[in-house]
Amino acid sequence: MNGNPSPAPEDFAGVQALYDETMADNAHVHDLIYPHVFGPDQYIGQFSDNSANELRLMGSLMQLAPGSRVLDLGCGRGLVAAFLAREMEWSVTGIDLSLVSVAAGRDRDHDVELIAGNVYEHAFPDPFDGIYSTGAACHFDAARLFARARALLRPGGRLAIFERTRLGDIDADDWNRLTRDWKCPHVYTTQEYGELLAVAGFRVRHVVDTTERFRLWQERSVDARKALREEIVAATSPDYFETSLALAAYEHDVSKKGLLGYAAVIAEAVS
Amino acid sequence: MTGLAPLRHPLLEEADSRLLEIAAVLAEGDTGLTSYRIARLAAYGRALLIDGLIQSCEFDQGLYHEMLMSPAAALHGNLRKVVVVGGGNGGILNKLQHLPGLRAVRHVDLDPALAELCRYHMPHLQPQTPFPFDYRMEFDDPHAWLVRQRGDLAGWADLVLLDLPDAAGTSYANTVFETGTLAAAADLLAPGGLLATHVGHSHPASVGFQASTTARLRHLFADVVIYDQYIPSFAVPWGFAIATRDRKLNGFAGKSMARRIAALPPTMRRHYDHTTHLALLHRPALLRDALDAAARTTTNKETTT
Numbered sequence: 001m002n003g004n005p006s007p008a009p010e011d012f013a014g015v016q017a018l019y020d021e022t023m024a025d026n027a028h029v030h031d032l033i034y035p036h037v038f039g040p041d042q043y044i045g046q047f048s049d050n051s052a053n054e055l056r057l058m059g060s061l062m063q064l065a066p067g068s069r070v071l072d073l074g075c076g077r078g079l080v081a082a083f084l085a086r087e088m089e090w091s092v093t094g095i096d097l098s099l100v101s102v103a104a105g106r107d108r109d110h111d112v113e114l115i116a117g118n119v120y121e122h123a124f125p126d127p128f129d130g131i132y133s134t135g136a137a138c139h140f141d142a143a144r145l146f147a148r149a150r151a152l153l154r155p156g157g158r159l160a161i162f163e164r165t166r167l168g169d170i171d172a173d174d175w176n177r178l179t180r181d182w183k184c185p186h187v188y189t190t191q192e193y194g195e196l197l198a199v200a201g202f203r204v205r206h207v208v209d210t211t212e213r214f215r216l217w218q219e220r221s222v223d224a225r226k227a228l229r230e231e232i233v234a235a236t237s238p239d240y241f242e243t244s245l246a247l248a249a250y251e252h253d254v255s256k257k258g259l260l261g262y263a264a265v266i267a268e269a270v271s
Numbered sequence: 272m273t274g275l276a277p278l279r280h281p282l283l284e285e286a287d288s289r290l291l292e293i294a295a296v297l298a299e300g301d302t303g304l305t306s307y308r309i310a311r312l313a314a315y316g317r318a319l320l321i322d323g324l325i326q327s328c329e330f331d332q333g334l335y336h337e338m339l340m341s342p343a344a345a346l347h348g349n350l351r352k353v354v355v356v357g358g359g360n361g362g363i364l365n366k367l368q369h370l371p372g373l374r375a376v377r378h379v380d381l382d383p384a385l386a387e388l389c390r391y392h393m394p395h396l397q398p399q400t401p402f403p404f405d406y407r408m409e410f411d412d413p414h415a416w417l418v419r420q421r422g423d424l425a426g427w428a429d430l431v432l433l434d435l436p437d438a439a440g441t442s443y444a445n446t447v448f449e450t451g452t453l454a455a456a457a458d459l460l461a462p463g464g465l466l467a468t469h470v471g472h473s474h475p476a477s478v479g480f481q482a483s484t485t486a487r488l489r490h491l492f493a494d495v496v497i498y499d500q501y502i503p504s505f506a507v508p509w510g511f512a513i514a515t516r517d518r519k520l521n522g523f524a525g526k527s528m529a530r531r532i533a534a535l536p537p538t539m540r541r542h543y544d545h546t547t548h549l550a551l552l553h554r555p556a557l558l559r560d561a562l563d564a565a566a567r568t569t570t571n572k573e574t575t576t
Binding site: 061 | 295296297298300301302303383384387388390391392
């Protein structure tokens with residue numbers, strides 16, 4: 001692990017509190033900022049650092065037929081699920097720990113089933129053809145998550161993880177800010193994902209590095225916050241604005257140092 | 272250096288290889304149809320590799336695509352309907368879209384997942400859409416598609432453009448270069464129409480593929496012109512062919528080519544200018560001799576089998 005610690009225990013109560021309390025009002029600020037980050041036709045309400053084109057690419061590389069049953073793991077408001085259901089003609093079920101996000105998603109009346117719950121505990125009636133997670137797998141111990149995903153997939157099914165990745169050794173202070181503060185057990189490299197997927201019974205089919213544009217999105221998210229200061233303050237508070245700006249700038253700095261990247265890892269269930 | 276292992280890239284199968292520094296691996300995997308890698312090479316920029324072989328580099332993709340297409344476009348002079356086989360990475364449409372007289376393009380490629388990856392990671396190859404001409408794209412097995420199109424598109428195309436990967440290993444390009452598929456492609460040509468394709472590398476030490484492909488083209492078509500262009504990122508000269516069923520291609524070496532090349536849109540003659548064209552008319556003796564020897568072997572084999 002080159003100096004970075006082993007995965008910490010998963011903290012799902014902490015994750016739920018993060019989205020249902022600390023960040024409960026974040027969605028409308030997100031809706032203000034991210035059309036400027038991704039471009040107006042590239043923001044579909046996603047919380048992850050992926051444009052619509054990147055989400056579409058991930059969906060294409062899962063190579064699942066129309067009508068496939070697909071699980072969105074950490075679906076939030078279900079807007080990515082609705083997007084991919086429409087684009088790929090899949091039947092998508094979303095699951096998320098956040099009661100606030102799932103309730104907001106249900107209010108939108110899109111054509112996906114949303115479940116408020118824990119993927120380890122929820123009893124799904126049938127195996128899935130595909131499972132994906134965009135920006136939510138960071139809250140899981142990958143070894144445990146992949147074992148659970150394998151159990152939920154039919155043989156030949158596809159698992160896609162679109163997530164931040166570790167590109168270099170991260171010092172203790174940065175490590176704590178990137179993991180403990182966000183209730184993330186670890187930040188994995190794509191190679192570690194590959195090794196853990198193999199142990200869980202998957203064969204990696206695609207690794208797509210999106211770091212170049214991830215850094216662009218981060219840079220724009222700082223610039224957009226500055227440009228939208230009045231609107232953000234009006235919707236929240238000056239303190240919220242300053243905290244949000246500092247956090248965005250900090251993460252951009254970590255990425256610029258070459259320590260954080262972003263990648264899609266897509267694997268096939270083989271055994 | 273980046274810390275990534277350098278790319279060991281064969282020039283002539285395993286007999287001669289070189290090492291290329293990789294700045295970053297942008298994507299790699301297996302679509303089920305194609306084993307691919309998209310990397311940023313320190314010397315040549317973004318590169319698409321299929322089955323471990325470089326297919327296109329940012330540095331000189333424009334040169335490759337022009338050398339494949341522009342001589343045929345200049346020779347024909349009035350391309351209105353074009354069939355493109357392969358070229359799902361976008362590079363050929365990027366050039367072709369500038370032809371002012373173009374009315375319709377029918378396009379087939381094997382691999383939608385690879386095309387999607389190229390749209391994301393090879394933006395320099397992508398054409399500007401929507402097109403001002405009737406464009407229809409299908410993902411299908413090119414061999415089966417060409418055979419099927421004999422029904423709908425027979426006699427339709429002013430140009431059939433085969434923008435295929437290396438015919439190496441298990442590549443689908445092998446089936447497209449077979450006599451039956453080339454014959455199906457020929458049947459799509461309108462009177463005066465041309466087929467343009469690459470014919471593999473033009474290295475005197477390894478001309479087997481080019482010799483056999485050229486022999487097939489000469490068997491199927493009334494006239495065939497072969498020419499070479501050194502592609503820096505391939506590190507070898509590459510061979511291209513123009514073929515026709517119903518005319519002589521004497522014009523390729525004629526004085527009118529200067530005027531015809533000048534009439535191409537600027538984006539189709541950035542690298543292929545008249546001086547470059549004149550150099551195409553002279554193949555070195557070492558290569559000619561190697562191809563002649565290989566052609567005799569090919570002919571003898573076909574005679575005895």
